[in-house]
Amino acid sequence: MLLADVAATSAALAATRSRLAKRALLAALLRRAAPEEVPVVARYLGGELRQRRTGLGWRSLAGLPGPAAEPSLEVLDVDAAFERMAALAGPGSATARTALAAELFAAATEPEQALLRGLVTGELRQGALDALLLDAVAEAAGVPADAVRRAAMLAGATEPVATAALGAASPEAALAVLGAFGLTVGRPVRPMLAASAPDVAAAVAGFGGRPVVVDAKLDGIRIQVHRDDDDVRVFTRSLDDITARVPEVVAVVRALPVRTAVLDGEALALGPDGRPRPFQETASRSATRDAELAAAVTLTPFFFDVLHLDGRDLLGEPLSARLAALDAVLGGPGAAHVVGRVTTADATAAQDAFERWVREGQEGVVVKDADAPYEAGRRGAAWVKVKPRHTLDLVVLAVERGSGRRRGLLSNIHLGARDPAGGWVMLGKTFKGMSDEMLAWQTARFRELEVSDDGWVVTLRREQVVEIAFDGLQRSTRYPGGLALRFARVVRYRDDKAAAEADTIDTVRALAARGPVAQEDPDPGA
DSSP: OBHHHHHHHHHHHHHOOOHHHHHHHHHHHHHHSOTTTHHHHHHHHTTOOSSSOOSOOTGGGTTOOOOOSSOOOBHHHHHHHHHHHHHOOSTTHHHHHHHHHHHHHHTSOHHHHHHHHHHHHTOOOSOOOHHHHHHHHHHHHTSOHHHHHHHHHHHTSSHHHHHHHHTSSSHHHHHHHHHTOOOOTTSOOOOOEEEEOSSHHHHHHTTTTOOEEEEEEOSSEEEEEEEETTEEEEEETTOOBOGGGOHHHHHHHHTSSOSEEEEEEEEEEBOTTSOBOOHHHHHHHHHOOOHHHHHHOOEEEEEEEEEEETTEEOTTSOHHHHHHHHHHHHOSTTSTTBOOEEEESOHHHHHHHHHHHHHTTOOEEEEEETTOOOOTTOEEEEEEEEOSSEEEEEEEEEEEEOOGGGTTSEEEEEEEEEOTTSSEEEEEEEOTTOOHHHHHHHHHHHHHTEEEEOSSEEEEOTTOEEEEEESEEEEOSSSTTSEEEESOEEEEEOTTSOGGGSOBHHHHHHHHHHSOEEOOOSOOOO
């Protein structure tokens, strides 16, 4: 398949807001792809390269050749070119990478160059999110969407599922191969996620008076740990393998009296008093191989779920059964590596637990349906998180130069919510909540993400997620979503989250619908 075919579909996706039209466009192209092309085409349609790091960025794309007159690039050749770029390292690698990029772009037509730039920079605004791509795979293969979604959750990725479904000889055969995807120890599954509630009482009431499990929501990084005899592997929320960076987590799980297990939990750095250290310390520790930092900061794992135990898959079991299995191995709530937990139908008891854990430095609680199975990859109603403040995970769109004591630093950040149809919706600005260390860090980080600099505002690639606390919402004619955050302040930067996981403008509008919205202030930004 020519890259020009993918570029044409990408442009058509960007030109329509209709979900049905997008799905039809995706399905049509996927049907035309050869089996070996499906993984590449699927990833490109999702707006990403298959290579996590190529070494290319906005600056390296600035001086590339003009477009070719006629299309000639095949998608597999393009994927191979990026693979060669990603493999380069050491002296001379930057020059070699630039030469490869120039050769690739010189062979690309103007629409193909636009597609390649979008893929390299993560700025391909076509509104083809992963959930929509999975629906398109189902349509192209002639199978129910639920079967494709289930397989992708268990596979931890879309590409192998698309390849299996579209390579089958018939819809019946596709259903059979999709059904064969299961939980495999050593292969991560997409984690189950929690919806949000404004307070504990609302979260508990949502379960109709039935007893619920109330977990402490720890201020750490999500981990999924797989053990197969002595082989232990640790994965992040985004399914990255960080085993080599967290030997202390490996040691804890290897010491458990089990042969095989898949555990879901959090890891965090604790101070001498047992309270969580700043999240940035946890995130930095989990992201580095630096021996000195590893020696200075230890991560402690805490688990709240088990998906597999000694040959028994537990995904389909109710939470109460999974917790019984977890407690049999790790001990009950209060044990060294078990997340704090209470089971109750009483909102007052749940609120008491919430307040106690917040005083201890944790983020809040997650209220869970005791009868629910583990829904890998889904943010459903079975888990509901409550924090002691309004918070959103947003993406930094741009940043302004600082003044006064912040002169020379990048300070006031522009905040954007994700638009499910594609792009970003600005909700305001803030410079509040930033320590001197955070200002220094973000100045260096945002220069790495720089797209342009007009002397005051530095426009960024949409990659950095930031957790923002705010006191409420107000109407705004200044911003396209019609809403702005009141008294927004930075809680922390979320290096553990990708931009695709940021909260959407629909979430913000839902919050506005549930509570009072102030009239517009003269300056709803910083």
